[in-house]
Amino acid sequence: MRWSRLHIPTLRDDPAEAEVVSHKLLLRAGYIRQLSAGLFCYLYLAKRSLRKIERIVRQEMDAIGAQEIYTPELHPADVWKRSGRWDDIGSDMFRLKDRWGRELCLGMTEEEVVTSIAVGELRSYKQLPQIWYQIQAKFRDEPRPKAGLMRVRRFTMKDSYTFDMDSAGLDAAYAQHYKAYCRIFDRCGLDYLAVDAHSGAMGGSESCEFMVPSPAGEDWLVECQASGYKANLEKAVANPQAPASPDPAGEFVPEEFHTPGAKTIEEVSRFDDLPPSSHIKALVMVLDGDPHMVLLRGDHQLSETKLASETGCRELRPAHPEEIEGWLGVGAGFVGPVGAGKVTLLADTALKDRRNMICGANKAEFHLRNVTPGRDFQTRFVDVREVQDGDLDIVSGQPVRRVKAIEVGHIFKLGYKYSESMGLSVLDESGKAVTPIMGSYGIGIERILTGAIEQNHDDSGMVLPVSIAPFQVVVTPVNVKHDEQRETAEALHRDLCAAGVDALLDDRPLRAGAKFKDAELIGIPFRVTVGRKLSDGLVEVSDRKTGVSFDATIEEIAKSLDRRIIEAMPIAKAVR
């Protein structure tokens, strides 16, 4: 391709609306343009790069025997009603009506559609297992699209679905996907982690997220290097650090003390000289309409995700101030478990075996000291605490740390949720109807590009892995008016393309500096400069990542570049 004929609108300045690196660079390098909040147009470079990512994904999916299919992005409401998710999913789903008033939605995931196909097609155990996948647009009406391609309302997803006769079959399909995903992310040059994850609205028993550590990420994962433990913060477990001061020994009776104006743990601890870890934090939450008081150690944070999965509730929110007043007769700052009346108590496991703690007295301006869980109030103990930096790993006892990351893939063991609700069944060897067990597996195609940019950039621009860069090589004649330089560059470019190298010819009539800057900005891994050394029969090859350059003769260049590209190509490593 000749750069002079391409539309690659690079910008010198960072667009004002971009905050995160990948967003800035995608705009500046002329990869994307925004159409509206969370909606982006992909220009030529982005499209090329995404196509390369998709190609890797296809190769690895095909390699595990998955079959590529396509289903429409527009779904009739009917299939979603059959699984129950038409009502379960709220305003995240784009819903619309056709001219007859029939309800439709834009697909945000395809379990329902794929299962409905399976219902019509699969009859016999002989047809199983099946792995179906597609690479297709998904739509989510995000409350807040942000950070360029990171969180958008339309994105490209590789989603696959497996159907098996039994859980051993599902385990195998899940393991196959796990391995394929590792190979995909390795080959895309990502530094990633596979973490234990929460299944959320997808349902199912087990799930694993593929996370790319990056400060720009929106998810947290928890990792212990000593034991290799890795989990999404929503699911992570660890032992809390010991309380900052030991509980007072002895059998004391709860006793009120005056704490005027002290509503937060911080403020109350000024009255009692005890650290937050000696306090009980009481949060009034509404779970499916019912009042609950969730008790945590004063220095701990509630994980709403854990609370939801521990209680199995569908809807969860903090109580409004008026509700708290109504149920407990006092404002939020002074509520506590002792004498909480009809409000259901739930305590975090970190409060088990603690004694003589501080908590709200359910009386304005008063707190209680010497409160011992299990003696002064009865409750169920559940793990609803968000893991903190420095907590101790369950297995190794070593500290864990929290890391920000971008989710690029997620694999789920779905179980029977969709096959059962939608009536999928096949006959087994004995002629008995059996409900197949399903799995579902997703990859965010654009997030691979985003993650790669976040992890690979410098002050000059993107430094893309050669496997997903829009071009592998750019051939740059320093001065196109110089006939010999121009002709040599054109010939080189032709030879490279003929040799299977994905090369771009920068034949624009610009000064060399401007061309170098642009090539660096858009992240082409190698540059061949045809310039003054041509009189000695030499051209210069420079490596975008290291900045290192070397001279090569024109005769050798195709071969030596080919070798460099192969060496630089990220390869699938051993499965982690």
Add this chain to the structure above:
RNA sequence: CGGGGCGUGGCGCAGUCUGGUAGCGCGCCUGCUUUGGGAGCAGGAAGUCGGGGGUUCGAAUCCCUCCGCCCCGACCA
């Protein structure tokens, strides 16, 4: 949905407080010079100042209203 910010040629911004008919840098076009790290000179094109309404002799500027975008929070498969 709550809080904050912004909206002026393609991009980045000034001008708004204090009303007087739009400016700077980059980019773009033409010519000449230049040509290995975002060239120089000369000439030029390009703006419903987000939309609508109002106040005023006069509105980018003041008032009302609507829209859009970004950030924080809530939410999130």
